[in-house]
Amino acid sequence: MLCLDNLRERFLQGNMRALAQSISLVEDNPELGAKLFSLLGQPQGNPRIIGVTGPPGAGKSTLTAKLALALLARGERVALLLIDPSSPFSGGAILGDRIRMHELSGLSDVYIRSLSTRGSLGGLSAATARVLRLLQHGNFSTIILETVGTGQAETDVVMAVDAVVVVAVPGLGDDIQAMKAGIMEIADVFVVNKADRDGADRTKLQIEAMLGMQEGRRVHPIQVLPTIATTGYGVAELTQALDDHFAYVEQSGELARRREKRWHKEFSAYVANILLGDFFSWANRQDIGIMANAEWGEIEVYGLAKKATAQYFTERMKRHVEED
């Protein structure tokens, strides 16, 4: 068992293993995590958080590594959070994004961490928000978050980050049509990676046409950039596009709004969790389990849920009055 004071001490001294252990603590255990956060106080830094999303195999990891290299080259300190899906059967996971990150090994100003989704859908894990907050104490100027390969529904990333980079590849054709649902709307910067392949220009035009259709919804024009992540081609332009995005959202107040929404989303998720936990611990303590109670005479599930919740609140209130 780790001693929290000692962990905090080593963390604030910049010890990398302490950072890694703190992430595990916060990921595994929100209660202990909350204690660590209160020991750490206000975060010193104010890192930019960039999300990289797109279909599996599009080159997200390779591009993320190259983007990190570009940021390091201009003196930044960078943290990478790489998310891979957990197995729905065992809960285990193979986290393989680091395979594409060998260029970053041995460099002192970068920290790389792989996370499993641990059963949650939507492209991130339930703990991602906490881990991102912890990284804000780690003296980084940029955090890059790579999501699991997006089908289309995995749009959680937009709530977790300040800027979303959507990675597409040439020749997706019909897939681009499918990507429209959800993923098109969340991009702040579009990348057509694998531009060394045929059809990159056409894909870029298709995406631009589709972005054009939603004109008016965004004040800030979205760039569509060709890249070759394996060589680094286009990465300077991507870095510039991200700088432009940040300049825009900082000045327009949108960054502050996004961060407020993010805070609110994490907060409500915890409230929902705590309430749900308390409800079920109450329900399980009932003489006859609410769920199995024939008295309810109710097979309509929504109605049953409403009744059970109402009874839960009534009894909870009573207990509070008695306790006062």
Add this chain to the structure above:
Amino acid sequence: MMTEGMQIRVLVAKPGLDGHDRGAKVIARALRDAGMEVIYTGLRQTPEQIVEAALQEDVDVIGLSCLSGAHNHLFAQVIELLKKHHAEDILVVGGGVIPEEDIPLLKAQGVKEIFTPGTGTLAVVEYIKKHALPR
């Protein structure tokens, strides 16, 4: 399936120039199927890269796979680097084509267990479940 809480984290690594990766992948999948989180870093890793990844990922276990014959040298370097970083608490196991006569030396150096060709993956899973330190 919601799996909040502690999970054993294992780094499966291939040190040196050895290109045989079937065994490492078989082990990685078996550990995943046993509910563990496995970080796989691919081929041709230096001991420095392996230890750096292990520390950044906060793994409980490092599993080294080597079929080329360079195990004595490479495994020892990993152990040395862990000591240098005060991370001897990380459990190190190894596998691959490793002659019987080398095993006592490797164990004396600090590799806790060696699994040679033909080992069932279940034995590996059970060993790790039993010996990985709870966080």
